[in-house]
Amino acid sequence: MTALPCPCRTTCEGPKIDCDRTLSTPNRVFRGSVTIQEAVASLPIFEGIPSDVLCRLLADATTISRGRSSVLFSAGDVADCFFIVLEGAVKLFALAQDGRESIVEIFGPGTSFAEAAMLSVGKFPLHAEVIEDATVIRVGRRAFLHTLNSDHDLAYRMLAALIRWSRRLAGEISDLKELSPWQRVAEFLLSQTMATEGEAMVCLPFNKEVLASRVGIRRESLSRVLARLRVLGVQTNGTNIHIADVGLLRRAFVSEADGPRH
Numbered sequence: 001m002t003a004l005p006c007p008c009r010t011t012c013e014g015p016k017i018d019c020d021r022t023l024s025t026p027n028r029v030f031r032g033s034v035t036i037q038e039a040v041a042s043l044p045i046f047e048g049i050p051s052d053v054l055c056r057l058l059a060d061a062t063t064i065s066r067g068r069s070s071v072l073f074s075a076g077d078v079a080d081c082f083f084i085v086l087e088g089a090v091k092l093f094a095l096a097q098d099g100r101e102s103i104v105e106i107f108g109p110g111t112s113f114a115e116a117a118m119l120s121v122g123k124f125p126l127h128a129e130v131i132e133d134a135t136v137i138r139v140g141r142r143a144f145l146h147t148l149n150s151d152h153d154l155a156y157r158m159l160a161a162l163i164r165w166s167r168r169l170a171g172e173i174s175d176l177k178e179l180s181p182w183q184r185v186a187e188f189l190l191s192q193t194m195a196t197e198g199e200a201m202v203c204l205p206f207n208k209e210v211l212a213s214r215v216g217i218r219r220e221s222l223s224r225v226l227a228r229l230r231v232l233g234v235q236t237n238g239t240n241i242h243i244a245d246v247g248l249l250r251r252a253f254v255s256e257a258d259g260p261r262h
Contacts, residue, residue: 040084040137043112047161053154056147060140065133072128072136079117079124080141085109088134089205092126103213106131108205115162118144131206182225184215186253189234189241197247204239 040046046054063086066072072083072090083090085107092104092113104126107113117124118141148155179187188211193200204211212222226236232252233244243249 036086039086039110042110043084044161044164045112045115045158047164048157049154053147053151057144058137058139059143059147061143062138062140063135064138065135066130067133068130070130070134072130073114073124074127075124077124079114079122081138082112082114082118083107083128084112084137084139086135086137088130088136089132090128090134090136091131091210092128094126103210106206106210106214131210181215181217181221182228183253184217185211185222185225186229186232186234186249188215189243190246190250190253193243193246195243195246196250198245200243200246202241202243204241207239 037051040058041049041051041054046057049057073079075094087109090107090113092107094102094104096102105113114124114128148158189202192202192204206214208222209219212219215222217225226234229249232249234249235242235244
C-alpha cells in the first residue's frame with residue numbers, strides 16, 4: 001500500500017508543534033537510540049533544549065554515512081544545513097592559491113560544525129572532507145530556522161549557548177597559542193586517554209600530518225617534537241603511541257619548564 005503524501009507539504013513552512021508528520025525525521029535519525037539522542041542533546045548549541053523542541057529543530061534532519069575522502073561541501077556552496085558528527089572524523093580546511101591545504105579544525109564524535117555559516121552568511125566559507133569513515137546528521141535549514149522564528153525565547157537561549165561556546169573556544173585558542181609545540185602535542189595525547197597514572201596506549205584518530213595541523217605546527221616540527229618526547233617515555237609506531245608514564249607526562253605538561261631537553 002502506497003503511503004499518502006503529507007497534505008500540508010506544499011504549504012507547510014516548517015514543523016508545527018501539533019503535526020506528527022513533521023516530527024518523523026528525528027525518529028528516523030535517532031532510531032530509538034538513547035545514546036544518539038544524548039549525544040545530540042549534549043551539544044553546546046542545544047544546551048538546555050527540551051527533547052520535544054529538539055525534535056522540531058531536527059525535523060529536516062537526516063543521517064548519512066560517508067567514506068574517507070568524501071566531500072561534504074565546498075567553499076562557496078549554499079549553506080542550507082549544518083552537521084553533527086556521530087562517528088568518524090571530518091576536517092574543515094581552506095585552499096591556498098597554489099593548491100596547498102590548510103586545516104582549520106577537525107571534528108570527531110559528539111561535535112557539530114557549520115552552524116554559523118547556515119545561520120549567518122548563507123554560504124560555506126571552507127571545505128569539509130571526511131578523513132575517517134563517518135556517520136553524520138545533516139540538519140536542514142528550513143525546519144531549524146522556522147522553529148527559531150516561531151519561538152523567540154528559544155532563539156535567545158540558543159544564541160546564549162553559542163556565545164558561551166564561542167568564549168570557551170576563544171579561550172582554548174588563546175591557551176593553545178601560549179603553549180610550546182611539545183606542550184600542544186602532549187596535551188592532545190593526554191586528551192586521548194582516560195588514564196591518569198601508569199602506562200597507556202594511544203591510537204591516533206588520524207594520520208600525523210593531520211595531527212600536526214590540528215595542534216598548529218608543521219609536519220616536520222611534529223617529528224622533532226615526538227623525538228624530544230621520548231625522554232618522557234613517549235614512543236611512536238605509526239599511529240600508535242605508547243606512553244610509559246601518563247603521570248610523568250602530565251606533570252611535565254603542567255610545569256613551568258620550557259619542556260623536555262635532549
